[in-house]
């Protein structure tokens with residue numbers, strides 16, 4: 001058989017497979033529409049149905065990864081199903097998700113990674129605005145950055161949790177790659193200014209010291225904003241990611257310039273909806289302690305003695321008194337599990353105040 005005949009035969013096979021996939025995706029979408037009707041029917045009048053089910057989505061993605069026979073790797077396969085589910089959910093209810101804008105930020109990339117591309121993503125100018133929009137019910141969910149593997153906690157986000165009553169219903173981790181971007185009018189030999197978000201400038205500090213030691217570093221509200229500014233200037237560059245580069249049509253003068261190759265940011269999904277357990281969950285709490293010797297030890301002791309895995313602990317000034325602090329703690333387990341309930345009771349006895357921010361499935365992708 002000639003190469004051309006073989007190619008034609010293979011393409012015919014692919015066409016037949018695509019037709020089957022199309023039929024099955026449509027069947028799945030019909031199923032999701034019926035699920036929506038059942039959810040609506042099952043409720044007493046006046047109560048709004050809950051269409052988005054993070055615990056179910058986490059299960060579906062894990063199940064697919066377990067069954068995946070290859071040759072596509074698990075992440076790739078899960079991403080495809082992520083998009084199918086996103087489209088099915090949009091048929092049930094189009095979701096609005098607020099993120100730290102403008103368009104092209106890593107927070108938008110995180111929102112799309114978590115919810116898929118069928119959600120309506122709504123840019124906000126500040127982290128606090130995301131909290132307010134979700135609290136007001138203007139959008140169903142918000143996505144906020146909470147920690148970066150190179151630079152640590154995002155304090156604006158932590159402080160916003162002190163001011164708003166919000167439920168954390170998910171987490172998503174994003175590998176952050178920064179590029180040095182220039183516009184078509186930039187004279188690359190004459191760059192005298194680099195724009196980026198303060199966190200991104202910090203994540204590329206060593207690279208800038210080595211390659212552009214005398215260039216002014218200007219912190220702006222986001223790296224998408226940095227990309228936007230560079231478009232109209234001839235002597236400046238921006239540090240930003242792929243989405244911003246594509247959105248503003250910039251060229252990558254240098255790629256992956258972050259100081260640490262494993263540079264990642266963790267984002268939280270905030271909403272008003274408590275999430276049932278999946279068996280592989282995390283819980284986030286805020287605790288304020290009496291200012292006495294051994295307070296932190298007393299706080300951590302119940303986790304240690306019950307073998308609970310702490311994944312993060314962060315301290316912030318409480319804002320309610322000088323030199324008083326609150327602890328943000330993330331740990332493995334769901335607040336509905338007896339062991340976790342027990343630990344939370346013990347901590348309540350030791351603390352001035354304890355607020356459970358939410359239990360949610362561990363990031364799958």
Ligand SMILES: O=C(O)C(=O)C[C@]1(C(=O)O)C=C[C@@H](O)C=C1
Nearest residue numbers: 035051052053056057085088089
């Ligand atoms: O299982 C459900 O509750 C559905 O609504 C279906 C479905 C899906 O497409 O699989 C869609 C949206 C939910 O967030 C979870 C899953």
